[in-house]
Amino acid sequence: MPKNEASENVTADDVAVAAGVSRWTVNRAFKKDASISPMTREKVMQAASQLGYLPDLRAAALASDKSNLVALLVDDFANPHKLVMLERLTRALRSRGWDTLLVNTLNAEDAGPAIANASQRRVDATILIGIQFDDEVLAAALGARRLQKLIIFARTSENPNTISIAVDDAAATREIAQYVLDRGYKRPFYFAGPRTVSAHLMRKETFLAHWLKHTDQTVPSMSAPSYDANIAAEMVGHQFANQQETTRPDIIVCENDALAIGTIDAIRHQLGLRVPEDIAVIGFDDVPLAASPNYKLTTYRQPLTAMADYLVDVLEQSESKDMTRTFHGQLITRDSA
Amino acid sequence: MPKNEASENVTADDVAVAAGVSRWTVNRAFKKDASISPMTREKVMQAASQLGYLPDLRAAALASDKSNLVALLVDDFANPHKLVMLERLTRALRSRGWDTLLVNTLNAEDAGPAIANASQRRVDATILIGIQFDDEVLAAALGARRLQKLIIFARTSENPNTISIAVDDAAATREIAQYVLDRGYKRPFYFAGPRTVSAHLMRKETFLAHWLKHTDQTVPSMSAPSYDANIAAEMVGHQFANQQETTRPDIIVCENDALAIGTIDAIRHQLGLRVPEDIAVIGFDDVPLAASPNYKLTTYRQPLTAMADYLVDVLEQSESKDMTRTFHGQLITRDSA
DNA sequence: ATCAATCTTGCACGCGCGTGCAAGCTCTTT
DNA sequence: AAAGAGCTTGCACGCGCGTGCAAGATTGAT
CATH class of the missing domain: 3.40.50.2300 (Response regulator)
Known part of the structure; x- marks a missing residue:
């Protein structure tokens, strides 16, 4: 029969016998920084690879917690x-x-x-x-x-x-808000995501607060039920249909790129407008698609x-x-x- | 001290003592279709939830293999x-x-x-x-x-x-190829993905074979090193720059949607052409983005x-x-x- | 009330490895 | 050459649960 035919369930004991050492020495050979001589380890590893042995992590986890x-x-x-x-x-x-x-x-x-x-x-x-x-x-x-x-x-x-x-959501959002101010946008709209936890509202709240502080104006907003581009597109298309140029926003600040991508799609294909000439868009995350020639999305990249x-x-x-x-x-x- | 303060490491033994049964009965209570009376199970589960006990899956895996x-x-x-x-x-x-x-x-x-x-x-x-x-x-x-x-x-x-x-890649690809034929496209181009395994070439080979059989013409193609939309966009922009309308393809069949999305972006933003009027595109997978108003991608959906x-x-x-x-x-x- | 059929429960042993200590070994130092 | 110091190796016990069987409990029919 082949040498390692019965490689069904090789344990450290099998390797120990083959290498002529104790089971504990076998396991030591597989443990970094273990107290074992290079020669012995080499001998053990050789026997192990011949038998196709690899330590059982279940057992290790159980024993070591x-x-x-x-x-x-x-x-x-x-x-x-x-x-x-x-x-x-x-x-x-x-x-x-x-x-x-x-x-x-x-x-x-x-x-x-x-x-x-x-x-x-x-x-x-x-x-x-x-x-x-x-x-x-x-x-x-x-x-x-x-x-x-x-x-x-x-x-x-x-x-x-x-x-x-x-x-730092607050710092990031302030940077975004300041950018929007600096570029001279006048009528921002904030597009938030699901509002499940208070902490999640931080970006929106920070943006609104920053804007209020610097322009004395409030920012309208809405929330998507999930971070889904297609749903976002529908919401934006619905929200801004038939709006005059003077009343519609000149920039939509999105809580993340998923919403931003849907927003851009809706602006172009449902509202028939241009980005950024008619409505600009900002996202958050810098997903791969944000860099595509189609979206060229201004966004915030997390490290x-x-x-x-x-x-x-x-x-x-x-x-x-x-x-x-x-x-x-x-x-x-x-x-x- | 609080009742379940020492809930550090509750084992089945602890629950057994609390419920007045053996350890084995405790584990039975957690096992579906186990032979145990409803009353006992109830008693055990009550004790278990009081102690915050849940079976240790590591040990279970080790014992049962x-x-x-x-x-x-x-x-x-x-x-x-x-x-x-x-x-x-x-x-x-x-x-x-x-x-x-x-x-x-x-x-x-x-x-x-x-x-x-x-x-x-x-x-x-x-x-x-x-x-x-x-x-x-x-x-x-x-x-x-x-x-x-x-x-x-x-x-x-x-x-x-x-x-x-x-x-069934072959059947799917034939369906796509037939669709391309039926819609009257004349100069298809096949955009494949990484060619690592022979099986992966099946879609491309099938398409080429089907086209050859029905039109007696060969289909040009190229392969992307990875399924990445941005890389695909670059490749398409480079490949078809400055090509005459008569020599460039009228449809690009992509091995999957990642390539197709990059292809559409490149056609529009780098070649300055329209989809599908100038060049049509077909994908494979039906990713969420394929349904967006921006891409409206014809593609093949897997179940x-x-x-x-x-x-x-x-x-x-x-x-x-x-x-x-x-x-x-x-x-x-x-x-x- | 009795017996067999069925249901329920308890248990010895093993799954494969880690921990911490003690014994054995090698090498350096004087 | 002898004695530490440091390095290597072996081992008893335990981690928490599953398996398969046998003993005990229960039920229904006679």
């Missing part, structure tokens, strides 16, 4: 920016030895069960990158303590039991790579106190505003 | 269609009790390690939804047997040790939900023989062609 696994809860797959975030996060995590459990929060009621589910896998941390995670969900999550760390990614959170890694790297720093930290941190991004000016 | 976990290997986050696939797959999986390990294949050389990584988590199946998984990678994956099932999703594969769940459901069927099957299956989608005709 450390899984090197994080859960990523997502509930908003309509927003293309989520794909970028997923890429950056999984890249940073995996390149530093962490695995990712992707949990689709099926619907509003499912957030609780989704978190419970992750906790049953005994993940070392739970990362929320969705939007529907309102205060109740957070409370439930914090209650089901087991998920050692609760990290809110790319969203600020004022909950003290939570670690938030995000751009996602740095944020993802910092997230792994947080994971590797034993203490989770005072880990919340905000970053600064940059306004990318293109042709749309 | 069944993890209810699948690995999803992705290497192409530039294609927006991936986000749709992720949503559909995680939805189908989670709603039927499966968890998903999202593995970002960092680069071409990382495919092997990524698969090994997944196998160390002892996943019940590995699902490939990327493109760079060429024959060598497949061989390596099959070698590292441990990932019981190797499923290629949304791509056909002729490898007999693999389970492929995809649309992703049915495919994802079938994937879970496959997982729940003990035998993995002859599970490969192809589906039929439909051509969605919009304005772009």
